[in-house]
Amino acid sequence: MNDVKPDKKTDFICHCSGTTVEKIKELVDNGIDDLDNISRLTGACAGCGACETAVLDLLAEYG
Numbered sequence: 001m002n003d004v005k006p007d008k009k010t011d012f013i014c015h016c017s018g019t020t021v022e023k024i025k026e027l028v029d030n031g032i033d034d035l036d037n038i039s040r041l042t043g044a045c046a047g048c049g050a051c052e053t054a055v056l057d058l059l060a061e062y063g
């Protein structure tokens with residue numbers, strides 16, 4: 001049986017916009033570490049909003 005642990009690099013954090021965890025980390029690395037700007041640049045949290053907690057958690061963890 002395959003290891004089902006997802007590859008974090010290609011994990012979608014926002015399915016509405018197709019934004020990956022890696023993409024958000026890339027923005028944070030470039031100094032863009034607030035939800036408003038990340039949302040504006042990627043479209044994350046601009047659709048259904050279901051990913052907002054996950055994005056905020058990622059920013060708290062990584063940002």
Ligand code: FES
Nearest residue numbers: 014016047048049
């Ligand atoms: S999953 Fe991110 S806005 Fe819907």
